[in-house]
Amino acid sequence: MKDSYDVVIVGGAVIGASVAYFLTANPDFTGSVLVVERDPRFAQASTALSASSIRTQFSNPINVQISQFGLSFIRDFAKVMQVGDDRPDLNFHESGYLFLANTDAQAQILRENHAVQRACGADTVLWSQAELADAFPHLRVDDIVLASYGRSGEGWFNNTGLMNGFRAKARAQGADLIHDEVAAITRDGSSISSVTLKSGAVIRAGIVVNASGPRAGLTARMAGLDVPVEPRKRTLFVLDCAKSPEGSARVAGGRLPLMIDTSGVFIRPEGRYFLSGAVPVDDPAVDFDDFTPRYEEFEDIIWPALAERSEAFEAMKVINQWAGHYDYNTLDHNLIVGRHPEVTNFLFANGFSGHGLQQSPAVGRAVSELITYGAYRSLDFTQVGYERIAENRPFLEKAVI
Ligand SMILES: Cc1cc2nc3c(=O)[nH]c(=O)nc-3n(C[C@H](O)[C@H](O)[C@H](O)COP(=O)(O)OP(=O)(O)OC[C@H]3O[C@@H](n4cnc5c(N)ncnc54)[C@H](O)[C@@H]3O)c2cc1C
Numbered sequence: 001m002k003d004s005y006d007v008v009i010v011g012g013a014v015i016g017a018s019v020a021y022f023l024t025a026n027p028d029f030t031g032s033v034l035v036v037e038r039d040p041r042f043a044q045a046s047t048a049l050s051a052s053s054i055r056t057q058f059s060n061p062i063n064v065q066i067s068q069f070g071l072s073f074i075r076d077f078a079k080v081m082q083v084g085d086d087r088p089d090l091n092f093h094e095s096g097y098l099f100l101a102n103t104d105a106q107a108q109i110l111r112e113n114h115a116v117q118r119a120c121g122a123d124t125v126l127w128s129q130a131e132l133a134d135a136f137p138h139l140r141v142d143d144i145v146l147a148s149y150g151r152s153g154e155g156w157f158n159n160t161g162l163m164n165g166f167r168a169k170a171r172a173q174g175a176d177l178i179h180d181e182v183a184a185i186t187r188d189g190s191s192i193s194s195v196t197l198k199s200g201a202v203i204r205a206g207i208v209v210n211a212s213g214p215r216a217g218l219t220a221r222m223a224g225l226d227v228p229v230e231p232r233k234r235t236l237f238v239l240d241c242a243k244s245p246e247g248s249a250r251v252a253g254g255r256l257p258l259m260i261d262t263s264g265v266f267i268r269p270e271g272r273y274f275l276s277g278a279v280p281v282d283d284p285a286v287d288f289d290d291f292t293p294r295y296e297e298f299e300d301i302i303w304p305a306l307a308e309r310s311e312a313f314e315a316m317k318v319i320n321q322w323a324g325h326y327d328y329n330t331l332d333h334n335l336i337v338g339r340h341p342e343v344t345n346f347l348f349a350n351g352f353s354g355h356g357l358q359q360s361p362a363v364g365r366a367v368s369e370l371i372t373y374g375a376y377r378s379l380d381f382t383q384v385g386y387e388r389i390a391e392n393r394p395f396l397e398k399a400v401i
Contacts, residue, residue, distance in 0.1 A: 001176055001178055001201070002032065002176075003202070003203060003204060004032075004203065005031075005032045005033065005034040005176075005203060005204070005205060005206065006206040007023060007031060007032070007207045008205040008208050008209070009033065009034065009036065009208075009209045009211050010036055010208065010209065010210055010211060010212050011035075011211035011219075012035040012037030012167065012177055013037070013046070013047040013163055014360040015349050015352075016037070016209070016211030016212075016349075017035065017163055017166035017167040017177075017364075018166050018360040018361060018365075019364045019368060020033050020167075020170035020177070021166040021169050021175075022365045022367070023170075023368045023371060024170050024175050025173060025368075026372055028373070029368065029371070031206065032174075032176075033170070033174070033175040033176065034176045034177075034205075035167075035170070035175060035176070035177040035178070036180050036181070036182050037177065037178070037180075038179075038180070038181035038198075042160070042163070044288075044289070045163075045213060046214060046324055046326065046356065046357075047160070047162075047213075048160055048163075049236075049323070050159045051266075051275060052156050052158065052159035052357060053154075053258055053268065053358070054070055054071060054074065054154060054156070054357070055150060055358070056071070056117055056122035056123075056124065056150060057113060057154070057399055058117070058397060059109070059112070059113045059116060059396075060334075060395070061119070062379070062380075062381070062383060063334075063397055063399075064116065064117055064120040065120055065362075066335075066358075066379065067153075067355075067358050068120065068121070069361055070359060070361045070362055071154075074090055074157055074361070075092065077165060078090070080169075081165040081166070083169055086168070090158045090161045091158050091161070092156075093156050093157070094152060094153070094155040095156075095252055095257050095258070095268075096150040096152070096154045096155065096257035096258070097149070097150045097154045097257055097260065098136070098150075098257040098258070099148040099149075099260045100132075100259065100262050101147070101148075101262065102144055102145055102262040104145060106262065107146035110147075112398075113148070114126050114148055122150070122153060123151045124148055124149065126147070126148055127146070128146070129146075129147075132144055134250060135249060135250050136245075136248070136250075136251075136256070137248060138312045139309060140309055140310060140311075144262075149251075150257070154258070155257075156258065159357055166360070166364070180197040180198055180199050181198040182195045182196075182222070183197060184196040184222055185219075185222040185223040187224055187343065190342050190343050190344070191343065191345055192205055192223055192346050195208060205345075206345065207346075207347060208345065208346050208347070209347045209367060210227070210346070210349060211349045213350075213356075214231035214288065214325040214326070215231075215288060216229040216327060216348070216350035217230060218288075220346075220348075225340055225346060227348055227386075227389065228329060228331045228351070228389060229328065229329055229330070229351045230285035231285060231287075231326070231328070232284075232285060232326040232328040233283075233286045233290065233291075233323050234323065234324055234325070234326055235295075235297050235321060235322070235323045236275060236321060236323075237276050237298050237302060237318050238273050238275055238321065239267075239273060239274045239275070239276055239316045239319065240274075240318075241273070241274055242317075243311075243312050243315065244272070245312040245313075256268070260401055261305050261306070261309055263278075263305035264279040264401070265278045265301060265305040265306060266278075267306060267313070273319055274316075276298075276302050278301040278302050280297065281300075281301070286325070291322070293321045294323065298318055298321070326353055326354045327352050327356060328351070328353050329353050331392070331394050332394035333353040333397055334353065334396070335349075335350070335352050335355070335356070335359060336349075336385070336386055337349050337363055337367065337385065338381060338382070338384070338385035338386050338387075339370065339385075341387055341390060347367060347371070349363055349367055354401060362378075363381075365378055365379075366379060366381045383395055
């Protein structure tokens with residue numbers, strides 16, 4: 001480790017590692033990169049606790065396009081990220097997302113979102129009740145008004161594989177990745193000058209990137225700045241289904257998609273099991289170290305909704321559960337990427353609100369372009385920049401799970 005870096009990245013999970021990868025992969029970037037990660041086990045990182053899924057079914061074009069780049073990146077990952085003989089295959093299951101609507105209002109949102117997705121070239125279709133029943137005969141569809149299904153370009157993959165692939169390649173390309181904690185950030189007026197690590201080291205920094213996930217607010221505050229991101233608890237359950245409906249679909253080789261029920265409960269296959277979660281009834285900010293699962297969500301929310309939706313889901317047993325933190329943007333549930341308008345060498349890559357894994361490739365590329373060229377070259381991230389936060393101008397995403 002040196003005592004001065006052009007770019008210091010606070011947080012070395014999927015977002016920080018992606019930024020480091022894209023910077024060091026670009027021959028036009030000739031600077032030095034340091035990634036500081038406080039927890040080498042990533043035990044509390046959202047990245048490691050995620051549901052690891054990717055979709056193009058969003059309501060904003062930019063979110064569709066961000067995931068489309070993520071998709072192409074995930075498909076090519078083993079080839080692009082090879083280090084030595086190690087080809088990190090992400091085991092991508094391209095089995096689609098299925099959104100269900102049981103009211104006219106929900107159906108209208110699906111129609112509007114579908115128009116946006118199609119305009120971006122996403123392979124999503126709208127299905128009537130009869131078409132839904134035909135494709136997925138295990139479902140009870142009597143109440144369904146409309147369904148939206150991703151025929152390709154959506155599914156799930158290896159989350160830590162994505163992060164570790166970025167980290168290994170960034171290191172191979174010259175980034176320094178260390179285990180330490182950024183404890184303080186020194187700002188001289190409108191410019192960050194250095195970071196102080198828990199170990200006591202003081203590192204001069206040309207640019208600081210905030211990639212600290214649910215702790216983004218703490219990191220911003222070290223620089224005297226604010227970002228409206230807080231940890232919100234999400235509990236995931238691994239379920240064993242006595243009569244598994246996997247294999248019964250009349251699309252996608254019989255495979256089931258990630259289904260978002262009208263109740264907001266989601267479920268997808270996970271090997272021979274299923275992975276499920278719900279939007280909590282009460283959703284307060286939680287303590288940064290509180291990872292106790294909300295066990296009651298299975299009995300109170302998930303099981304009743306799934307048993308109602310399919311006879312196959314009536315007999316299910318919980319095999320495992322864990323809680324993770326959404327890096328929740330309280331203004332508009334959308335990513336915040338870009339410079340602070342006044343402290344321009346402090347960059348945000350925060351607030352992903354449950355979508356950051358799939359967004360990491362496009363975000364890493366965008367931040368690297370902003371640093372290297374002073375502007376976006378591939379996809380314009382201006383509308384998800386910090387300016388809207390400063391102006392209290394929400395950029396809402398309707399398709400939040
Ligand atoms: C239950 C759950 C399900 C999810 N499902 C999906 C999904 O299906 N698809 C999807 O795309 N996204 C999903 N997400 C969201 C996704 O996981 C996150 O948005 C994404 O992982 C954020 O990555 P990150 O690197 O910004 O944050 P994190 O993974 O939280 O990493 C931040 C890192 O910063 C480190 N750090 C913090 N402060 C400091 C400091 N001061 N010094 C040094 N290091 C520091 C932390 O130790 C941590 O490792 C889910 C999240 C959860 C919790």
